[in-house]
Amino acid sequence: MNIVVCVKYVPDAQSDRTFNESDNTTDRVGVDGLLSELDEYAVEEALKLVEAGEGEVTVVTIGPDEAADALKKALQMGADKAVHVKDDAIHGSDAIATSLVLAEAVKKAAGGTPELVLTGMASTDGTMSVVPAMLAERLGLPQVTFASELTVDGQQVTIRRDGDAASETIVATLPALVSVTDQINEPRYPSFKGIMAAKKKPVEEWSLADLGVDASQVGLDAAWTKVESFTKRPPREQGQIVTDEGDGGTKLAEFLTAQKFV
């Protein structure tokens, strides 16, 4: 089975994430970035599926030059090849435009409709969890999101999903799109061998023109939504800290009473 995994390059959550003052977009250049942690689970799941059978794993990203780092990590983990879509016109694209470009890139990477498309449950910067559903809509694929277990049997994928009200089993026929949670597996660390092998793996770079996407459909000016302003929330001021000397619980209850929670 040939699997396409969509991965995103995101600002490191441990660093100070911010916006570009000039156009209110997420700052992806001035901040250290990496392969979104949540996409590692999708890469891992794809590798497991292919290792258990046959086929190839292709990772696809849309992002600035630096996003090549995210692809490199996925190739080091074991993906076979990578596609980097980059074009100055893409800067500032929102989820709808991203899904438009991603749909074309996925089709081109797979040479038609791929059998299985895997994504992370959310990107760690946007955390919108909407690109997978948008991509499925554009590719005309059944979609199952938030899979915490996934099995493929012939042309059928079975997914378990932990919903709020129920734990569900969902069945879809291939081709399909599945987004996976951080419950599904334990992503591997690249091995030395993997790191060396990655250097020889093919990375294709595509522009919007290569994908036949008109530049006027993407980017900041074409965005379907507009960020009007952003304000940094004042850091929380540390309140009162007491050390328990046998009366910590009582003091806690007193605080609750004073704050009218009791």
Added chain:
Amino acid sequence: MSEVLVLVDHANGTVRKTTAELLTIARRLGEPSAVFVGDGFDAAKETLAKFGAEKVYRVESADVTDYLVAPQAEVLAQLVADKSPAAVLIPSNSAGKEIAARLAVKTDSGLITDAVDVQAGEGGGVSTTQSVFAGSYTVKASVTKGTPIVTVKPNSAAPEEAAGAAADEVVDVTISDAAKGAKITESKAKEASGRPELTEAAIVVSGGRGTGGDFGPVEAFADSLGAAVGASRAAVDAGWYPHTSQVGQTGKQVSPQLYVAAGISGAIQHRAGMQTSKTIIAVNKDEEAPIFELVDFGVVGDLFQVLPQATEAVKAAKG
């Protein structure tokens, strides 16, 4: 006045509180029309009328309930085309966000997710407020194309009653085969804990690795306050508490009046799910634990001593 569509969140006709919140918000933007998909409309009607729904569009086809989100997106897309609403409001849970995502593509409309406030925009349209980057920024945004589609987080408005007619209209929809591509074949209902729902609760008490697997003191304290119980990923991964109770980046994002973290260190991924809580309390043995940077009140101590004592004191105060 133009209609504002509100997708009703319900379980067999029992309408969840978020729907009352969404109807309240819808009234700021136009005339609320509820969209009710599934069984149990008779049970829901009264609540929808009480919170101001003038109309209710009903869809009762099994095609919609046995499948995932795609059919619901088709229903809404059809209503958007027929009614040209001023906006579509959808609850910001995982299903809601997927429905919204598909709807946005189908109708070529702008989508804003996880809004914590929605107001009428100055030149028409909507103006939304979101909290991003683990709660460290507040962003105001607007939709510039198509019909504004907004998913709204729980507790984003205080539900206000306003009588509506709730005149129902059955809508016929044709669900495409593509939308039926993923079918729910089995559904095991979760046991009800008897406690408030995590994302809607006014108070949340969470336990982490520091509980060592014994959630007894956490639950007892939560019950004394009428609170929901949450957990860190470490506690969930250890199998001590169900995944649906996980608070954080890959769990639930909560924003209650009061959040209590017991035996939780305060990793960035945990903070991402609770940082916007109004008041934060932590109980932790380690005075260096990062969670203390966020707290309004912190106790450096053993949760097995502190929580039971606090529970008794709260009970005594309540009488």
